Amino acid sequence: MSADNQSATRVLQRFVMPLDKDPDVFPLYVDPEAIVLDADKDTVGGDKSAKALNAAASRQSTTTGAKIAVEDVLGRHSFRVRAGQELSFGTYFNGFAAGYWRRWTIVDSVRLDVTLTGAGAHLIVYKSMANGRSQKVDDAVVTGDGESTLSFDLTLTPFQDGGWYWFDVIAGGADAVITAATWSAEVPEDRVTPGTVTVGITTMNRPDFCAALLSQIGSDDEVKALLDEVLVMEQGTKKVADDEGFPAAEKSLDGKLRVIEQANLGGSGGFARAQLETLRAGNSSYVLFLDDDIIAEPESILRTVTFGDLARRRTIVGGHMFSIYSRADMHSYGEVINRFRFWWQSAPSVLPNWDFGARNLRSTRWLHKRIDVDFNPWFFCLIPVEVMESIGLGLPLFIKWDDSEYGVRAQAAGFPTVSMPGAAVWHVPWTDKNDALDWQAYFHQRNRFVAALLHSPFKRGGRMVFESFQHQVMHLMSMQYSVVEMRHQALLDVLDGPDKLHADLPTKLGQVRELRKQWQDADLQGDPDAFPPPRRAKPKKRDMDTEVPTRREQTKSKLIGAVRQFKGVRPLSREFPEAVLPAMDAKWYRLATLDAAVVSMPDGTSAAYYQRDPEQFRAALKKTVDIHKRLHAEWPRLAALYQERLGDVTSPDAWARTFGIEDAG
Structure with missing residues (x-):
């Protein structure tokens, strides 16, 4: 040779x-x-x-x-x-x-x-x-x-x-x-010498989880040999440094741990800080993002670094998610963006929530086909330094869509993402969270539209505007008025343009929470006796059907429910709910038939009291029509503006100013 x-x-x-x-x-x-x-x-x-x-x-x-x-x-x-x-x-x-x-x-x-x-x-x-x-x-x-x-x-x-x-x-x-x-x-x-890594963990009031995660990272000497630094972006009031497991965790990392306390800037603020610190130090080949509420398989770090080192081109390498509650259950295996709807989803042929304890890998055909992805969620994701130098840092979105937008942006610049089998963490499944109904609904809506304005290949975002309007109507018929108003505000902020994204980062969460408090459906109660028992003046002839209706039946429910919104409410519903619905059954086509209901949240910890308000419905419907008409009309101008400003918004200098750091590099 x-x-x-x-x-x-x-x-x-x-x-x-x-x-x-x-x-x-x-x-x-x-x-x-x-x-x-x-x-x-x-x-x-x-x-x-x-x-x-x-x-x-x-x-x-x-x-x-x-x-x-x-x-x-x-x-x-x-x-x-x-x-x-x-x-x-x-x-x-x-x-x-x-x-x-x-x-x-x-x-x-x-x-x-x-x-x-x-x-x-x-x-x-x-x-x-x-x-x-x-x-x-x-x-x-x-x-x-x-x-x-x-x-x-x-x-x-x-x-x-x-x-x-x-x-x-x-x-x-x-x-x-x-x-x-x-x-x-x-x-x-x-290609023999391994690249080195800066690990970035964003934490918010999960000191026990975070301390345990640090110990897991520090448990393997070969993993530690790859680490330049482990950064914990501390954004909460319950500090990881105060947890009883922290001293042992800190010791296990042999002086490589640094805790950075900063304002609550969300996951995007924490992960962008890790990106910025990695670039400023100039030592690492990669930054590795980890959520704080996970259980890690440390071997995954070795595997993703090795894969990244030997990749044909600079590649973002991520891992998969198993449920932290049912630990052989694969929750996320590969994610893509449907460009017409601009919505994340499992890659074609993936069957989510796969239980390896029920059917093993060797018996499961779809697990043997290579799954190509658009992005990897940032619960476990390794990003080469060259990618950050080329396309910038993450968007200042607080939470939601920062990871998917970054993957799509990297893909457009020639940097693929691979979700690598054999590299994974255990995490709380997304299906067990309330994030479509609580304050996070604002960030889902705003950030999705920001990402679509930046990357949608369709002139007016494909199905985006129509689908958003459709969802607003469904939330209105479901008596979820707080969700509707948060989504309204999200779109108004999108229409304001990209220049407020950094300024809004430390304040928007508080504003959204205050906005949400104005509606009864946002008042969550954990006590089952907090609400009156269900009662109707005239009982229904048959119990509510909890089976999933056909598409035709759903269309019928939509039409009937829409007509009902312009009629008066049944008087007894002002005092008593007409039904108590568990989260799994609280679909719009059932809620649209009621004037009041107690509805459980998906995480099972609380419930809310929904009451139909025809006046509120009419006012909110007019507002949502006006906003969506404006959004459709202004889409081309907005898309051009967001795309023009992307480089500035995601630059190290812009983030350094947000963090109060004078020198970005």
Whole structure:
């Protein structure tokens, strides 16, 4: 090999077992179940009913009840397979997502090395294709009583569209113990030394979570070797430094922790501060964003840095989200932006809320196809310094849409985003939050329109204006007057242009909360006895149907509900609710039939008392018509203005002024 073609070995991925040995997460690391592959989409065909039936069937559990013994987890990188037992490591954290490495990195072949003991132990290497079908690739048997290392050289050529590598172990007459396993590759010498990272964590009154997260990061020496600094942007009144776990967490990070106290500037203010500090220090290759309310798998940091170092071009590398409440349940696997609606959604073919405890990776076809994304949410996201230098920092949006807008902006500049299998955190699922109904509704609405004005390929934002108007009417028919008014204010602020975004960052939350207090539907009560019992002067002939109606039935409900808004209310509804609805059943087409209701919030902690007000409905409807007509008319001018000002608004200098820092660089 010539001097210009020198190469060296770099470890891409290590075999790991869970830090806390929690049995709930074992399905993500080791699998005792067989393969029960779900039906192929071409076999199912295009019939709508058949596809729906197959989608439901694919979610059915295939587990036999086999369990992994906690005592078999011998350490972070070691595991015991009992005599006669067959286990697969074709799992989320221990399989090798070959399709992603094939598409996005310079790696074209990998070497699997597995070190284990146990005479007669049989190790089998498998691969899958993008359609989920698996094939045996190679195998070997341990012949002696001592420690053996079994090695396999594996090409990435057949993984253009997706697919995984993994290994299974069948123990012989004695227990087999895996003491190490790595996936490695020969890479150019200039790609051997790992890049370094500044970690940015934005925290707001979650000191216990944040302290625990710091300890998780500090638990692995190889992870710590990559860290230049761990920044905690402290924006709350309950300080992480006051938590009982903080001293140990701080010690575990060997002097690399720095807590920055600043005003509550939201997630965007915290993460932008991490970006700015990373650029000012000039030491790191990447900044890594982490939410404060997560449980981390520290190995994910190593994997994303390695992937970023070996990427074909500078790439944002993110991870996936598992539910912190049901820890084998995948909540977010890959996100894209529907450009016509300009709304985030799961990537095509992704089935969200996937339970690995019910159906394993090897049995799930869609998990083998490579999923390409537009952005990765910032609960776990690694951004190269070169990307920030090229496109600037995040937008000052407080919360919501800063991560998705940044991914779309980076994509337009030639920097892709990869949501990488095998890198993940555990987080509170979005479905368990109230953020479409509480003060966050303002930021959802304003920030979505800001992002669309910047990046929508359609002249007037595609479906954006019409859909916003439609949602306003539905909220009005649902008696959610506070939500409607917050969304009104959001659009008025959008119409004011981009120059107020920085100035509004420290004050807008307080203003929105004060605005929201004016409406009864925003008065949340945790006491079940805070509201009067339901009562109607004339009981309904049948109970309210809680099944999902057809599209035709929904259209009928919409028309009837709209007509009702211009009629008087039933007198008794001024004193008593007509129904008590749990959050799951509080849909607009049910609320539109009522004059008053007690409605639970999605997180289950509280409820609100909704009352229909025809006068309020008429006034709000007129306002929403006027605002949306204006927004539609002014879209081209506004889009040009936001796009012209983007570079200034996201510049390090603009953010430095917001943070009160004189020198941005």
